[in-house]
Amino acid sequence: MKKNKIFVACDSTNISKIQKIIKETSNTELEIGYKFGLEFLNSKNGRNFISKLKKKIIFADLKIHDIPNTCVSTIKAIKDLKVNYLTMHISSGLNALKAVKKVSGKIKLVGVTILTSLDNKILKEIGFNKDVKKIVYNQAKLAAKAKLDAIVCSAQEVNIVKKVFKKEIITPGIRFDSKTNDQKRTLTPKQAYKNGSDWLVIGRPIIKGNINANIRKLIDHLSQ
Numbered sequence: 316m317k318k319n320k321i322f323v324a325c326d327s328t329n330i331s332k333i334q335k336i337i338k339e340t341s342n343t344e345l346e347i348g349y350k351f352g353l354e355f356l357n358s359k360n361g362r363n364f365i366s367k368l369k370k371k372i373i374f375a376d377l378k379i380h381d382i383p384n385t386c387v388s389t390i391k392a393i394k395d396l397k398v399n400y401l402t403m404h405i406s407s408g409l410n411a412l413k414a415v416k417k418v419s420g421k422i423k424l425v426g427v428t429i430l431t432s433l434d435n436k437i438l439k440e441i442g443f444n445k446d447v448k449k450i451v452y453n454q455a456k457l458a459a460k461a462k463l464d465a466i467v468c469s470a471q472e473v474n475i476v477k478k479v480f481k482k483e484i485i486t487p488g489i490r491f492d493s494k495t496n497d498q499k500r501t502l503t504p505k506q507a508y509k510n511g512s513d514w515l516v517i518g519r520p521i522i523k524g525n526i527n528a529n530i531r532k533l534i535d536h537l538s539q
């Protein structure tokens with residue numbers, strides 16, 4: 316049977332903690348990949364640690380958001396890490412997406428839509444007056460146009476994204492209960508897969524507290 320796929324968000328700068336996360340999340344029932352974000356990638360030993368990780372699915376959540384030239388140089392600068400997935404904000408614009416896709420080679424280029432920590436009220440504050448779903452739909456069209464390999468969106472928008480984007484869909488903002496922390500557009504793991512997510516990104520609900528118990532809870536939740 317096909318295994319459910321989870322990217323564990325390794326959100327810490329502490330190498331022993333990261334080692335513990337990797338050890339305690341490996342199991343035979345789920346396919347696990349490891350996501351390293353801005354916190355770890357900018358930490359003193361983070362990059363070096365990732366360069367030595369073997370036989371793991373690695374997701375560099377760099378969230379590049381810049382002009383095309385800088386985006387391209389950034390990809391070139393990180394290529395030695397041989398990560399499997401790498402993110403950039405779709406709001407960098409179509410030119411930047413296309414330019415990066417040209418140089419990303421074997422790395423799967425993942426377009427990030429509106430962050431799951433934002434809702435319509437916060438978007439309005441920034442000056443975006445369209446409904447979040449409309450913006451995400453538009454962004455998914457751009458991702459398809461630029462031939463990106465995957466997209467990050469809220470699990471609440473998977474059905475909208477799927478209309479125009481036919482490749483992998485990765486969804487953060489996953490919660491088992493009402494403890495949403497800073498996330499606004501959340502769903503449970505089961506709902507997210509039901510909507511058609513290929514990969515879930517889960518951080519705090521797995522890495523905070525007892526990691527083994529959290530993984531068990533996740534497996535039980537998925538089998539119910």
Ligand code: C5P
Pocket residue numbers: 324326352376427428429430431432467468487488489496498516517518519520
């Ligand atoms: O702890 P939590 O499960 O909220 O972690 C979610 C992870 O996914 C974090 O590492 C965060 O940076 C990342 N992420 C996100 N929303 C996006 C893109 C990435 O929460 N739209």
